[in-house]
Amino acid sequence: MTIPAEPGDDRHDRHDPDLSAVTSERRRLVNLAYRMLGSRADAEDVVQETYARWYAMSRQEQDAIDTPGAWLTTVASRVCLTLLGSARVRRERYVGQWVPEPVPDETEWISGRRTAVPVDPADRVTLDESLNMAFLVVLESMTPAERVAFILHDVFRYPFPEVAEIVGRTPAACRQLATSARRRVRAARTPAAAPPARMAGVVRDFKAAWEAKDIDALLGLLDPDATVTPDGGGVTGARLHPIEGAEEIARYLVELAGRAVGGMGFVLRTVNGQPGLVAQRDGVTVAVYAFDVAGDRIRHMWAVLNPDKLRAWSVG
Numbered sequence: 001m002t003i004p005a006e007p008g009d010d011r012h013d014r015h016d017p018d019l020s021a022v023t024s025e026r027r028r029l030v031n032l033a034y035r036m037l038g039s040r041a042d043a044e045d046v047v048q049e050t051y052a053r054w055y056a057m058s059r060q061e062q063d064a065i066d067t068p069g070a071w072l073t074t075v076a077s078r079v080c081l082t083l084l085g086s087a088r089v090r091r092e093r094y095v096g097q098w099v100p101e102p103v104p105d106e107t108e109w110i111s112g113r114r115t116a117v118p119v120d121p122a123d124r125v126t127l128d129e130s131l132n133m134a135f136l137v138v139l140e141s142m143t144p145a146e147r148v149a150f151i152l153h154d155v156f157r158y159p160f161p162e163v164a165e166i167v168g169r170t171p172a173a174c175r176q177l178a179t180s181a182r183r184r185v186r187a188a189r190t191p192a193a194a195p196p197a198r199m200a201g202v203v204r205d206f207k208a209a210w211e212a213k214d215i216d217a218l219l220g221l222l223d224p225d226a227t228v229t230p231d232g233g234g235v236t237g238a239r240l241h242p243i244e245g246a247e248e249i250a251r252y253l254v255e256l257a258g259r260a261v262g263g264m265g266f267v268l269r270t271v272n273g274q275p276g277l278v279a280q281r282d283g284v285t286v287a288v289y290a291f292d293v294a295g296d297r298i299r300h301m302w303a304v305l306n307p308d309k310l311r312a313w314s315v316g
Contacts, residue, residue, distance in 0.1 A: 025069045026051075029076050035151050036080040037087065038100035038136050040312055046083065050076040070162075077148055077166045084144035095234025097242065099302045100136040101309040102288040105270035130155045131273040133290035133302050138188045142181050149174045150181035194293040200268075200275040202293050207266050207277055213254045222246035223297040233306030249301075278313060285313040 026047060033043035050072055054062070065071045091098045129135055130151070139147050149167055152158040153174070160171040160178075167174055194202065202221060209217035224246050232238025243249050264286075269278045271290045279287035288310060292300035304310065 025072050033076055033080055035130050040101050040103050046076055046079045049079055074166050081144050081148050096240040097229050097231050099229055099231035099304050102271050102290055102304050103312055128273050133272045134292045138185055141184055146177045146181040149177040153178045190294045192294045199293045202296055203275040203291055210253050213257045215250045215254055218250040219246050221298055222249055223299045226298055228301045230303045231306050236305040238305045285310050
């Protein structure tokens with residue numbers, strides 16, 4: 001693969017597709033593919049495949065493409081659409097619960113976003129919202145075509161005619177796909193979702209209660225109908241099924257704390273753009289916890305212990 005020059009390198013002028021396609025588009029493509037697939041590792045593979053196809057073309061073929069960024073987006077989205085079909089089969093064979101791969105706090109691609117398509121403000125999804133775990137879990141309930149059409153239009157603001165070219169359906173069909181996806185998102189939204197500052201306080205109190213093995217304090221922080229979804233991928237001791245109800249969860253957490261060996265501790269971190277927890281043993285991340293908080297109580301906790309999904313947390 002050709003190694004692109006840095007911006008400002010006089011080997012490239014402003015017409016060189018290497019500059020726009022490689023240095024300006026990669027972050028956006030990774031962010032797009034991550035939301036479509038729920039896996040940062042898969043997203044990186046998609047982007048690598050996309051650029052491999054770009055560099056497989058002759059320079060004349062590259063020069064004939066008016067907007068390399070649009071071409072890259074189309075290819076990446078179509079690769080994601082194909083992968084989503086096979087991912088459904090893979091996840092049916094997955095041991096235990098499958099939870100989207102958590103990502104640490106990073107600078108999100110914001111600039112260069114498409115001009116917003118007019119839409120009801122109540123339906124608008126921001127890039128920040130589309131990163132949180134609760135949102136990604138809802139995306140898992142969508143068909144591949146719904147997910148791609150919805151993310152391209154409602155999240156990244158592509159107009160339906162362009163979405164149609166990418167998905168291979170009519171604009172009207174893509175509009176219907178996005179509408180169906182939007183209903184799923186609305187149905188799953190927490191009416192009284194806590195603002196970030198309050199959520200951070202709840203997660204901080206939860207950490208303290210868990211470390212102190214204080215069942216009463218944990219019960220005070222958990223919604224009576226709370227759920228914990230563990231994802232160990234069959235390679236850790238994580239439970240294979242969700243844990244439901246505040247009392248059962250509190251007992252389970254205290255039992256886990258009692259079994260923790262020396263060198264184990266929790267760190268408050270940003271997980272998918274929201275306050276979360278990271279469990280570390282001797283400096284190595286062994287679990288990442290994401291939360292859905294309504295008011296002052298935790299409604300859902302996703303516990304990712306599968307080491308294959310924690311590679312992004314091994315540094316920093």
